Amino acid sequence: xxxxxxxxxxxxxxxxxxxxxxxxxxxxxxxxxxxxxxxxxxxxxxxxxxxxxxxxxxxxxxxxxxxxxxxxxxxxxxxxxxxxxxxxxxxxxxxxxxxxxxxxxxxxxxxxxxxxxxxxxxxxxxxxxxxxx
Numbered sequence: 001x002x003x004x005x006x007x008x009x010x011x012x013x014x015x016x017x018x019x020x021x022x023x024x025x026x027x028x029x030x031x032x033x034x035x036x037x038x039x040x041x042x043x044x045x046x047x048x049x050x051x052x053x054x055x056x057x058x059x060x061x062x063x064x065x066x067x068x069x070x071x072x073x074x075x076x077x078x079x080x081x082x083x084x085x086x087x088x089x090x091x092x093x094x095x096x097x098x099x100x101x102x103x104x105x106x107x108x109x110x111x112x113x114x115x116x117x118x119x120x121x122x123x124x125x126x127x128x129x130x131x132x133x
Contacts, residue, residue: 004026007023010027
């Protein structure tokens, strides 16, 4: 590899100690490598992030650290709303979940007048069908 081809590796500090020493000796007499190295240094500066002036940073931190959060002001209200939402959820689940069917429900169902008529009609149709077959 030619020494001039190592300028990018030198700029990125990728050369071994021996290669670096040899390139620096070459750099003293090679105007093209010196110009390319200067160009690469300017290019790296262009990609470096710019920082804000210190007074801007101080002003920003002063504003953000003194201000209380909206959530902190209404901490009790947010807690109460959360507890109310949980209570409503528990209530709705307990109301909507079906309870087991027992004998009292059957007696109540069979004792209504319209059900009695339907049951009697069903019993009669069942008897007629048994007699037919």
